Amino acid sequence: MEASQVGLERAAPGAAGWRRLIGAPALFAYAGAALVAGLLLAFWYAPVDASSMGFSQKIFYYHAPIAETALVAFGVAFVAGILYLRSGDLRYDRLGMVAVRLGLLFSLLVMGTGMIWGKAAWGAWWAWEPRLTTFLIACLLYAGYFVLRSMVDEESRRASYAAVLAIVAFIDVPITFFATRFLPEGLHPVVIRAGGSGMEGSMLLSFLVSMLGMTLLLVAMIRLEYAAELLKDEIDDLKTTLWEVGQ
């Protein structure tokens, strides 16, 4: 009797985790609406760029927001790493892992769209210029995060090492962001400056709406993945408990 009660009581958090998991679609819907609006504005409201980039500049309206969002995801991993080292709470480890995973996904998109845009605008798929090089270094550092995780079996040690790597790797994020400002000889233009954006109003609006959409998408994805990770942990705990009380 006691064993079964333990089983049912422990099943409740799993159910709550499931509810958290399926609560994410509203946020995805807002993100989708903003992204579609951003795309429509980019193609039907913002004018074709007058510079040498011409029509290929339309890639910018998703490329730049995806890049900023990737850096934000790495920022979340940085904060989660600090919080884990301070508290030892494994939920922060899960949050950090999810943030790095999504940061890498967005980085993959930045690299893909950037290479295509580079070929169109500069005539080359890749250039060893400051922004691209520092971004590639960030990608490699965060890819190493998962290599490190796979090498350590013990849970708390793995979480500690991963947290330290997420904190150290984040050093490259502001370097990537400010690379175009500190090293203006690179190919990337400075989009947001202290005195304004340097973009026409309609272009800026399209960019900001896409930026909002990508940020909402990241938040929705982090929420979904984080809830899934917590639920997976609860399921593993439940399995262990049921197995133990069944002995």
Added chain:
Amino acid sequence: MTIEEAAQFVAAAYAVILVVLVVYFAMTARRVNGLRRDVELLRREAEKRERRGEGA
């Protein structure tokens, strides 16, 4: 570069975004379905044990 040539690059870039996101969501949906199955199995197991406990 003509606008037609540039349009091909633009289409390719947005297609990359679409494909990567579709693959990501397909993989996530599969993972979430796996979790749902696990929760259901555990719920059934707990109920089975409760019935067994009540019968004892």
